[in-house]
Amino acid sequence: MVPDEEYNPLIELAKALARRQARIDAEEESNGRDRMDGPAGGRGKWSEAGVPKKGWECINVEDLGEPAKRCEMCEAVEIRYVHYMVNTRYDGQLACGVVCAGHMEEDLAGAEVRDKSMRSDAAKRKRFPTLKSWGLSQKQNPTLKKGPFTITVFQRGKYWRAVVNTRGVDKPLYTRDVFSTKEEAQRAAFDTLIVAEQRAKKNRRTAPLADDFDLEF
Ligand SMILES: [Zn+2]
Known part of the structure; x- marks a missing residue:
């Protein structure tokens, strides 16, 4: 009986090693190509x-x-x-x-x-609480108007939070959390304003706002 070369254990081992190396190479290549995220x-x-x-x-x-x-x-x-x-x-x-x-x-x-x-906007965010344009609302809460947006900071117990209202948009946007200082809540509101601005711009395609806005502080 003629031995079948395919069953030679050394050849099988060599083939397995080659397959393993190919897999490692492919993995390394894809790691370089693909991002960790997404x-x-x-x-x-x-x-x-x-x-x-x-x-x-x-x-x-x-x-x-x-x-x-x-x-x-x-x-x-x-x-x-x-x-x-x-x-x-x-x-x-x-x-x-x-x-x-x-x-x-x-x-x-x-x-x-x-x-x-x-x-x-990292630098603007930092000085946002110190802007001269902060005033007081009817309820005596710190408030600032900019274009179609009104930011109001308010206290709940010992914590501070803020809300961004957009003219012509029913849904107010709140800061993601409450904060122990007014300044932190104001800076969080500055972040929230980025989302409010983007939403308003998307909205404007269907419901135009009265005036244009670009948030320059
Ligand atoms: Zn991610």
Whole structure:
């Protein structure tokens, strides 16, 4: 009987080693090509059943001042600029980086606009509470009007929170949390204003606002 070469254990071993090396090479190549975040990496909740991958909406953003949080979608990248995302098919909100957020809302450019605003406005955000244009509302709460937006800071117990109202838009946007100082709440409102501005601009396509606005402080 002629031995079948395919069953030579040494050849089989060599083939297995070659296959293993090819797999390692392919993995290394794809690691270099793909990002850690976003759906392509398949990390974290991107591969979790029961977590919607689309249909998310950004309800707030926040500049943490430094990378201080892990993106709650890919659970892979450390983020400084946070996009808070909600979905009617998911309980609670996810704090996400710009790439994951863009994919979740299927609007990469929109997420990038918010991220850019946060990055370029860091200095403005810092001095926002000191602006001369802060006045007092009828209820004696600190308030500031800018274009179609009115920001009002108010106290609940020992905590501060703020709300952004947009003329012609029913739904007010609240800061993502309460804060122990008025200044922190004002800075959080500055972040929330980025989302309010983006929403108003999207809205304007269907319901134009009376005046144009570009938030320059
Ligand atoms: Zn992410």
